Amino acid sequence: MPRVNGEVVCPRCGTKMEYRVEIEFGENGAKRIRYYYRCPRCGYRENDLTIVVKRDGAGKIIIEKEEYVKVAVPVKEET
Numbered sequence: 001m002p003r004v005n006g007e008v009v010c011p012r013c014g015t016k017m018e019y020r021v022e023i024e025f026g027e028n029g030a031k032r033i034r035y036y037y038r039c040p041r042c043g044y045r046e047n048d049l050t051i052v053v054k055r056d057g058a059g060k061i062i063i064e065k066e067e068y069v070k071v072a073v074p075v076k077e078e079t
Ligand SMILES: [Zn+2]
Pocket: 010, 011, 012, 013, 014, 015, 039, 040, 041, 042, 043, 044
């Protein structure tokens, strides 16, 4: 994403992007928190990161970071 004087600007129209947060509620109290940039002029949107907050069976809170760039995770081999 282009930056001008440290500000993130829209790659389409050059307007300063707004940083926003959106929370989506899922099953079993899980939450998906999305951080993204949005252009107030043309509506262009670019995802920054997504965090998933959920609970495991014991009620422990698990926080996962979802990456937008999907990479293949190598399977750990048992030796
Ligand atoms: Zn724009």
